[in-house]
Amino acid sequence: MDYKKDFPVLVERNIAYLDSGATTQKPQSVIDAVEKYYKKHNANPHRGAYSLSIEATEAYENGRDKIAKFINASREEVIVTKNASEALNLVAYSYGLDNLKDTDEIVLSIMEHHSNLVPWQYVSRKTGAKLKYMYINDNYELDMDEVKAKITDKTKVVGIVHISNVTGTINNVKEIIDYAHSKGAVVVLDVSQSIPHMKIDVKELDADFVAFSGHKMLAPLGIGILFGKKELLTKMTPFLYGGDMIEYVYEDHTTFAPLPSKFEAGTQNVGGVVGMSAAIDYIEAVGYENIEKHERELVDYAVEKLSKLDYITLYMTNNPKHHSAVISFNIKGVHPHDVASILDNEGVCVRSGNHCAQPLLRYIGIDSTCRASFYLYNTKEDVDRLVAAVEKAYKMFEKYLKK
């Protein structure tokens, strides 16, 4: 299938866009849905009695229903945020600060994106709870032995990324969640890199909190989702205060709105939710099975081609079943930023740097990588362009490399 034709940026520009792990391009249907909302239905939701405002409210709340159904949650459990980072901060502030004390432990995987790591450092500093890490093995995977060694009866929060945005490792989150629960811990699952590629069922996973960004799954920028189990969200204090999240406001105190509004202060991003709904429609129309099949072929092809270049280091598991659509690599002796600039000159967009995962890169013993990340609109031709550009980059540096 040719999905590229649905994506105006990819039609208009002759590029191999291999940075979907950072943000995806948007299909015409998402762009149209956002445009239609602003052209026909825009008003401040929840605040007006006139029909236009009611239309905006409906657009927003119907979007919430769609998102809830998409991840198999109930609507009160779906909080709209501006991105995954805000969703994860919400958990750290509203759950972490109130529920942890100095004899407790927070356990994170070393693969966490800074957004599920730095907030917990803050919680640790404020509450005195100890911060511990689960490390990966030589195959860039997290062993259950390591999980069981680190999660103890003292552990109150476990932060785990479903798929690493650096190594592409798919963590066995179901097993980790079950184990954490057996120790009485609450699990904060980051599905930012998995929900674009695979079905996420929060009930089946039984995670307590689940965070992701819309912009990595075809939706517009500026929209993210936090799922939280109702019994947890109900007991938590609000994260942000202000309009729309209240019930009665007196001079000296306030009672708060019920879920989910309690966690949604201020005028919300209706256009973003509308775009997210259209993104879900697009993904469902294609189907996760087809996305996975297509990406599997592409990634296998890319790994096969790149592995043949003996000057390349790949930072990924050799078990394809545990690896998603992200390939981190380096040309030995050449800095990733130089590689990315040369690739850019060939119309190949990859990210270079530490990918907001400095502790992971430090643990692996490097300071940056090039990262090619794939999505449904990528083609074998994109992979060929990547490989040709990598070969070109190596040739430019070859004669200067210290042997």
Add this chain to the structure above:
Amino acid sequence: MDNLEEMYNEIIMEHSMNSYNKKKLSSHDFCDLGHNPNCGDEIEIEVKLNGDVIEDMAFSGHGCAISQSSTSVMIDVLKGKTVKEAKEIIATFIGMIKREITDEEELEKLEDAIAFKNISNMPARVKCALLAWHTMEDILKKLEEGEK
């Protein structure tokens, strides 16, 4: 950029991959670390003075070819210059990168550092080229303020 090889030219490649300026001095008067948190580049610059003349310089650290070579070339250019001359050269280099100074004659005092002129065509890499020069600017500022 039309011709990337123009940017990754002989001077830049040689200086980035095999620089004789990448070492430690046996003693220095000033030393400062320049870093770019976005990309992780870190460059430590050592300066040894003799009166108001820059007698020797060296650097250590890691980063991309642009930041490494820019540091090494800067050392070649600034060594043997007075502090006042060095400040002028740094200002000229920064002006060239920002395309504020284009006068060929004025740019001549940059010697080999003129090789970085086209970096302004690669906006994502400008900060790499400037890292060492900004660090050196800070060192000279500290020197003027009389602190060691």
